[in-house]
Each structure stands twice: as structure tokens, then as C-alpha cells.
């Protein structure tokens with residue numbers, strides 16, 4: 009039987025960028041300006057990423073003056089970057105395009121509407137941003153419990169204004185930012201319940217560098233405005249729980265050892281943000297577990313060069329992926345822009361000392377923020393009755409039962425319980441399962457095996473995949489399997 013031989017598939021672009029947030033846009037602009045053909049894929053309908061979500065549409069509408077004023081100057085500041093991104097020749101921007109597979113050889117699986125396919129490039133910049141740290145606590149799946157990022161999305165993209173008795177709970181700058189945005193919209197939260205304490209701020213001072221002072225001043229300004237507006241604030245809260253039957257009706261927590269119960273229509277939680285690692289994991293890139301952050305982080309060089317997990321890989325040859333922005337290290341929009349430019353310089357082989365210095369400058373406040381706002385809501389492990397996997401409705405108790413019955417790996421537990429098998433593919437539950445497993449077995453958490461598609465892919469789209477590499481086409485197409493010359497034993 010003769011071996012089948014296929015040509016190397018042609019590249020569709022010089023660089024594929026995943027994500028049109030600050031990091032992806034700035035990388036694409038510099039690469040295209042240097043003459044590279046750049047394809048940018050993003051699941052959102054317009055460029056901007058998390059921070060500048062729906063900025064173009066909101067800026068163009070004369071009715072949104074109050075919303076723009078509430079979202080503040082940091083939101084409107086994204087206009088220039090988006091305009092440059094739109095105006096730079098050589099960028100093939102594809103909105104509403106979800107990436108559901110990434111391979112280390114530069115192959116990217118995409119879905120747009122009901123069409124799907126593969127693209128290839130010798131370089132891929134993964135700039136898919138961050139996600140809010142998942143925080144399972146009693147009642148967190150009740151309607152009326154949302155994350156701060158989800159509320160911002162409804163404000164920016166849906167132009168909705170939250171109402172009723174609102175409690176904000178958790179920690180991190182985004183809680184203050186959101187509270188200040190609500191204040192500007194004329195919405196007064198009933199309480200800001202913070203998990204961080206004064207001693208965390210004192211620990212943060214040891215990390216404070218002069219370049220971080222503007223960020224600290226901004227934070228103090230938010231605090232002062234919230235206090236002036238008479239919004240109550242408690243620190244050091246623990247044991248948060250949402251209560252209600254059909255939806256959240258009340259919230260309870262411990263403050264200085266006392267139980268505090270409050271009626272509540274909307275409970276907004278936030279416990280900091282962590283890199284989105286689903287695509288990095290899918291590509292077989294090395295991740296490291298950070299206990300203090302209760303999450304996995306990708307292992308990269310400072311200019312974003314990703315490492316492959318040691319051992320057998322699905323792809324031969326070098327890793328063609330660089331990770332940029334919040335998908336690599338949480339740093340905010342300025343740091344994401346600086347890092348996108350740094351990655352572009354590395355790909356172009358240009359001198360990168362200026363871009364490296366800009367990244368360091370933009371990341372200067374990070375040490376302080378990490379120490380001053382440590383993981384709070386996610387710190388205690390969930391009680392047995394608390395749901396961990398929302399998609400499949402699996403509780404912490406069910407997971408512990410399996411571990412006590414002898415399961416020692418996340419994959420085993422996934423196979424038995426279906427935890428992590430739902431539409432989110434473990435994005436919301438994997439870290440909690442890892443922590444429960446770590447606590448029960450004292451083993452360092454090893455993530456689920458990642459298999460594409462990491463995002464839902466309709467069967468119709470799968471059937472019509474374009475751009476398949478020939479080896480994969482062989483497996484996918486049962487009817488038209490390629491037949492090598494001289495091979496007649498196929499009936």
C-alpha cells in the first residue's frame with residue numbers, strides 16, 4: 009500500500025490575531041503597517057474587546073450622552089485606537105467569528121453564523137483576553153446574581169440601567185469602577201461589600217512603585233466619590249450567600265463576625281480577573297497553576313512566545329503562537345496595548361527595548377493591585393450543597409464523593425459526573441474542581457484534557473467545514489476518503 013502524500017497547506021495570512029481588544033488591535037495595526045497580511049478574528053460584532061465594547065455604536069448615537077459620561081473618559085479613550093484599526097490597510101477583520109480550535113502549528117478553527125472552517129498562518133497572536141474568576145457560593149446560580157463584567161456588558165452593549173436594591177460584593181478595581189459608573193448613571197447601590205481588608209492595603213504598600221501612583225490616585229478618587237455619594241461600604245466580608253426561591257431576594261454575609269442580612273434585587277459579584285486559557289490549553293500550550301490566584305496562567309516569554317507542554321504533541325515543528333494582553337498577564341487596557349505592540353515588534357524582528365519598557369511601565373501597578381485586592385470570594389472552597397458546574401448542575405458534594413471513592417484526576421471525574429462537559433467546556437468549573445481535588449488529594453491540579461471544539465460548533469457547520477487540512481479531511485469525510493494510487497482494497 010502506498011503512503012498518501014499531501015502538500016503543505018498554503019497560509020491564509022502572515023499573522024492571524026485572535027481577539028480585537030486593545031492587545032489584538034494594537035498588534036494588528038503595527039504588523040499591518042509593516043506590510044504583513046493580518047487576519048483578525050473576534051466573536052464580538054465590533055472591535056474594542058471588554059473595555060471598549062460597543063464604543064463605536066455608542067459614540068455614533070446622539071441618545072447615549074449620559075451613558076458615555078457614566079462610562080467615563082477611559083471608555084471613550086478607545087475611539088482613536090479603534091479608528092486606526094479600522095483605517096489600517098492590510099487588516100482583514102472578521103467580526104462575529106468565534107475561534108473554537110487552536111493548534112500550535114498555526115491552524116485556527118473558526119465559526120461565523122452557520123459557516124465554519126480552518127485558517128492557517130505561520131504566526132498566531134492569541135489576544136483573547138481575560139475572564140472573571142468563577143466564584144461558586146450558596147445561591148450564585150439564582151437569577152438576579154450577576155458578575156460585574158456582565159452588568160457592564162448589559163450597560164455598554166444593551167444600554168440597560170440596573171435598578172432596584174443592588175448589592176456589589178467582592179474585590180478588585182472593577183468593583184469600584186462599576187460602582188462609580190452606576191453612581192454617574194444615578195443608580196445608588198445599597199451596599200458595597202468588600203472581601204479585602206486594611207491589612208491587604210498595607211501589604212500592597214510594600215509593592216508600590218512610583219509609576220503605579222496614577223493608578224492608586226484613580227482608585228482613591230473612586231473611593232472618595234462613592235463615599236461622598238453616601239454609598240455604604242463594608243470591608244472584610246465573608247460567607248456570602250444569595251437567598252431566594254425563583255430569584256435573588258436577599259443576601260447574607262458575615263461582617264466582623266456578625267451576620268448581615270439585606271433585601272436585594274440584584275447581587276453583583278466580582279473577585280478579580282484571570283487569563284482566559286481555553287484556547288491556549290486546546291493548543292497544548294504550557295500552563296502553570298497559581299494557587300494564590302486560584303487559576304491557571306499560560307507560561308510565556310516576556311514577548312508572548314508560548315511554550316508547548318513537554319511530551320508528545322499533536323503538531324510537529326515549532327510553536328507558532330504568541331500570547332498577548334490579558335490572555336497572558338492581567339494588566340488593564342494600557343498594558344494590553346503596550347504588550348500587543350511588543351509582540352508585533354517581536355514578530356517583525358524589530359528592536360523591542362522601547363516596547364518592553366512600555367510594557368513594564370504599564371504593568372507598574374500590578375504588584376500593588378494583586379496584594380491590595382487578594383482573591384476573596386473564591387478563597388474558601390464551596391460547601392457540598394453548592395453547585396460547581398452550572399452547565400451540568402453538579403455540586404461540590406458530588407465531586408467530593410467521587411474523589412473519596414478513588415478518583416484522582418479531573419478527567420476521571422469529568423467522565424463519571426459530566427462536570428465540565430457542558431457548553432462552557434469547563435471554563436467556569438475547572439478551577440473549582442481542581443481546587444477541590446487538590447484539597448482532597450494534595451496533588452497539584454492538572455487540567456482536563458482539552459479537545460476541540462472549545463466553543464459550541466453546530467453540526468451543520470461541522471459538516472460543511474472549509475479549509476480542512478488533507479489529513480483531517482481523510483478522517484472527517486467518510487464518503488470521499490482519498491484513495492492512494494494503486495490501493496484498491498477499500499470496499
Ligand SMILES: Cc1cc2nc3c(=O)[nH]c(=O)nc-3n(C[C@H](O)[C@H](O)[C@H](O)COP(=O)(O)OP(=O)(O)OC[C@H]3O[C@@H](n4cnc5c(N)ncnc54)[C@H](O)[C@@H]3O)c2cc1C
Pocket residue numbers: 026027028029030031032049050051052056057058059060082105106107108135136137138139140156157158160182185281287332333334335339340341342344463
Ligand atoms: C468581564 C470584564 C470586564 C472588563 N471591564 C473593564 C473595564 O470596564 N475597564 C477596564 O479598564 N478594564 C476592564 N476589564 C479588563 C480588560 O480586560 C482589559 O483592560 C483590556 O480590555 C484587556 O485587553 P485585551 O485585548 O487583552 O483583551 P480583551 O479586551 O478582553 O479582548 C479580547 C477579545 O477576544 C475576543 N475573544 C475571546 N475569545 C474568543 C474566541 N474564542 N473567539 C473569538 N474571539 C474571542 C473577545 O470577544 C474580545 O473582544 C474587563 C475585563 C473583563 C474580563
